[in-house]
Amino acid sequence: MTSTDDGFDHCDVAWMTLALDYAARAAGQGEVPVGAVLLDADGRLLAAAHNAPVQGHDPSAHAEMLVLRQAARSLRNYRLTGTTLYVTLEPCVMCVGAMLHARVARLVYGASDPKAGAVESLYHLLEDDRFNHRILTEGGLLAAPSAVLLRDFFRVRRHGKKAGDAAVAMAEAGVESRQGRGDEALQS
Numbered sequence: 001m002t003s004t005d006d007g008f009d010h011c012d013v014a015w016m017t018l019a020l021d022y023a024a025r026a027a028g029q030g031e032v033p034v035g036a037v038l039l040d041a042d043g044r045l046l047a048a049a050h051n052a053p054v055q056g057h058d059p060s061a062h063a064e065m066l067v068l069r070q071a072a073r074s075l076r077n078y079r080l081t082g083t084t085l086y087v088t089l090e091p092c093v094m095c096v097g098a099m100l101h102a103r104v105a106r107l108v109y110g111a112s113d114p115k116a117g118a119v120e121s122l123y124h125l126l127e128d129d130r131f132n133h134r135i136l137t138e139g140g141l142l143a144a145p146s147a148v149l150l151r152d153f154f155r156v157r158r159h160g161k162k163a164g165d166a167a168v169a170m171a172e173a174g175v176e177s178r179q180g181r182g183d184e185a186l187q188s
């Protein structure tokens with residue numbers, strides 16, 4: 001069995017690589033680069049998606065929510081028993097909640113999220129045995145490329161914002177600017 005990250009097999013790596021592809025697509029569309037993939041109990045692909053709250057004007061359009069929705073719709077069942085969800089970033093409170101409702105069996109994630117993570121960072125929701133469903137959880141798979149995508153995205157966005165602010169300052173000073181501001185859509 002080939003394994004690049006401890007405790008994960010080559011299938012895990014392949015599925016997380018697909019999730020990373022989706023994350024990269026998100027970045028190209030001005031969305032925070034997080035991607036997710038959902039498999040059925042037999043390891044077949046049910047859904048894949050990336051974050052899309054900006055484009056969808058939808059605060060709940062996290063990658064995990066989108067794969068759960070897609071799969072539930074196509075299976076015509078809101079219970080997704082036996083499924084495995086791969087996501088490039090540690091899920092937030094909302095997404096962990098949705099996974100519990102959907103009865104996801106296993107969660108594999110990449111980088112931890114110190115700002116919003118509800119699995120190991122801010123909260124340890126999946127260790128709370130008051131919930132009547134358990135999700136087998138493993139983190140840290142391909143965490144480095146996931147974190148690099150996020151870091152690069154926010155770095156570019158910060159620079160873009162500075163360029164936008166400078167263009168506004170120039171316009172306000174009566175200096176004609178052909179640069180445009182262009183980054184309003186990124187203000188999520």
Ligand SMILES: [Zn+2]
Pocket residue numbers: 062064091092093094095096
């Ligand atoms: Zn989320």
